[in-house]
Amino acid sequence: MYGVKKVLGINGGYRGFYARNTITLTPKSVNDIHKRGGTVLGTSRGGHDTKKIVDSIQDRGINQVYIIGGDGTQKGASAIFEEVRKRGLKVSVVGIPKTIDNDIPVIDKSFGFDTAVEEAQRAINAAHVEAESVENGIGVVKLMGRNSGFIAMYATLASRDVDCCLIPESPFYLEGPGGLYEYIEKRLKENGHMVIVIAEGAGQELVSESVQSMSKQDASGNKLFQDVGLWISQKIRDHFAAQKTLPITLKYIDPTYMIRAIPSNASDNVYCTLLAQSAVHGAMAGYTGYTSGLVNGRQTYIPFYRITERQNHVVITDRMWARLLSSTNQPSFLDAKGDNEEKEEEEALNQLPDGHCAKDTSLASKEINSSIYPTAC
Numbered sequence: 001m002y003g004v005k006k007v008l009g010i011n012g013g014y015r016g017f018y019a020r021n022t023i024t025l026t027p028k029s030v031n032d033i034h035k036r037g038g039t040v041l042g043t044s045r046g047g048h049d050t051k052k053i054v055d056s057i058q059d060r061g062i063n064q065v066y067i068i069g070g071d072g073t074q075k076g077a078s079a080i081f082e083e084v085r086k087r088g089l090k091v092s093v094v095g096i097p098k099t100i101d102n103d104i105p106v107i108d109k110s111f112g113f114d115t116a117v118e119e120a121q122r123a124i125n126a127a128h129v130e131a132e133s134v135e136n137g138i139g140v141v142k143l144m145g146r147n148s149g150f151i152a153m154y155a156t157l158a159s160r161d162v163d164c165c166l167i168p169e170s171p172f173y174l175e176g177p178g179g180l181y182e183y184i185e186k187r188l189k190e191n192g193h194m195v196i197v198i199a200e201g202a203g204q205e206l207v208s209e210s211v212q213s214m215s216k217q218d219a220s221g222n223k224l225f226q227d228v229g230l231w232i233s234q235k236i237r238d239h240f241a242a243q244k245t246l247p248i249t250l251k252y253i254d255p256t257y258m259i260r261a262i263p264s265n266a267s268d269n270v271y272c273t274l275l276a277q278s279a280v281h282g283a284m285a286g287y288t289g290y291t292s293g294l295v296n297g298r299q300t301y302i303p304f305y306r307i308t309e310r311q312n313h314v315v316i317t318d319r320m321w322a323r324l325l326s327s328t329n330q331p332s333f334l335d336a337k338g339d340n341e342e343k344e345e346e347e348a349l350n351q352l353p354d355g356h357c358a359k360d361t362s363l364a365s366k367e368i369n370s371s372i373y374p375t376a377c
């Protein structure tokens with residue numbers, strides 16, 4: 001359509017710009033890649049050296065860069081865009097949002113999310129079958145979602161076999177009235193079995209309290225979490241073993257990379273095509289510094305700074321979480337948290353010197369500038 005003669009693929013993520021050879025991509029070589037999982041280009045964490053990357057873009061005579069990945073990747077793309085701008089290069093830098101976690105803000109969803117939710121159904125279904133097959137059976141499924149619980153929330157809503165969904169955005173507690181143990185007991189007495197879905201980033205503060213926490217990070221600087229699935233399974237087993245009144249059988253399923261590694265489903269394939277075509281049309285029209293994405297069902301170009309300023313999280317006061325609560329009937333875990341917060345607030349107030357108010361009532365207004373940048377040409 002645009003008469004492009006050469007398309008290069010960068011191998012192995014950002015460090016591939018300066019540490020590896022490129023591969024030539026042709027319509028023939030990419031024809032079938034949507035039928036495979038993973039990435040034909042390879043991926044990596046860390047290794048983002050902005051200056052070296054832009055040197056490599058300059059040396060190779062690249063004039064359009066399309067960068068595919070999650071929120072970290074979009075931050076990296078934004079840094080490249082700034083450096084390109086600083087050097088006054090005629091290069092478009094465009095982001096394409098791919099992450100199963102769906103933690104990129106502004107857009108309706110990221111590419112890969114739908115597929116992950118669909119595959120998660122298989123794990124939930126297995127947990128349900130196992131739990132249903134024994135007396136007082138509990139199936140626990142851990143799903144990916146480092147800081148955002150979208151996969152767990154949507155997989156729960158889609159399945160309708162889940163009795164409790166735990167996500168990073170909604171703190172929970174185990175003991176006492178309104179706690180998880182009480183709910184499990186009630187659910188088992190009512191129904192004879194139950195399924196719990198837990199996102200990998202949920203309850204990390206509880207895990208750190210009981211397991212010695214090492215604050216390790218991956219090469220990209222993302223915090224590495226303790227295995228909350230194993231932890232909660234053991235806690236539930238220990239609790240009911242100590243109680244002796246309700247003998248349970250718990251099966252733990254962790255599909256880990258299976259929900260990320262499978263080929264994308266039909267809806268993600270169509271979405272990816274739209275994202276890619278839209279990304280190219282934008283760059284060919286002379287724009288740069290944007291992420292291509294669906295917003296309210298429309299293809300848009302979103303300036304990098306709107307994408308990188310925050311992460312997308314499940315809002316637990318929103319309707320979607322309310323729908324989930326009404327589907328699972330789980331406790332909201334808000335009561336004890338509310339009590340604690342009130343107590344903390346009261347304590348903070350008591351510690352303030354006379355005449356000082358603990359609550360900051362000022363409202364920050366933010367200028368919303370939705371412009372994207374024309375390429376330096």
Ligand SMILES: Nc1ncnc2c1ncn2[C@@H]1O[C@H](COP(=O)(O)OP(=O)(O)O)[C@@H](O)[C@H]1O
Binds near residue numbers: 048069219
């Ligand atoms: N703030 C940042 N500035 C520049 N590069 C970043 C930044 N955050 C992450 N990156 C780079 O983006 C790449 C992917 O980030 P990562 O967090 O691992 O995955 P994801 O894109 O799925 O969030 C890594 O190479 C990482 O070094």
Ligand SMILES: O=P(O)(O)OC[C@H]1O[C@](O)(COP(=O)(O)O)[C@@H](O)[C@@H]1O
Binds near residue numbers: 070144145
């Ligand atoms: O072990 P790895 O490769 O670092 O991946 C694990 C992480 O990847 C994620 O699934 C996100 O994956 P993507 O952003 O690549 O889709 C996180 O939820 C998870 O913590």
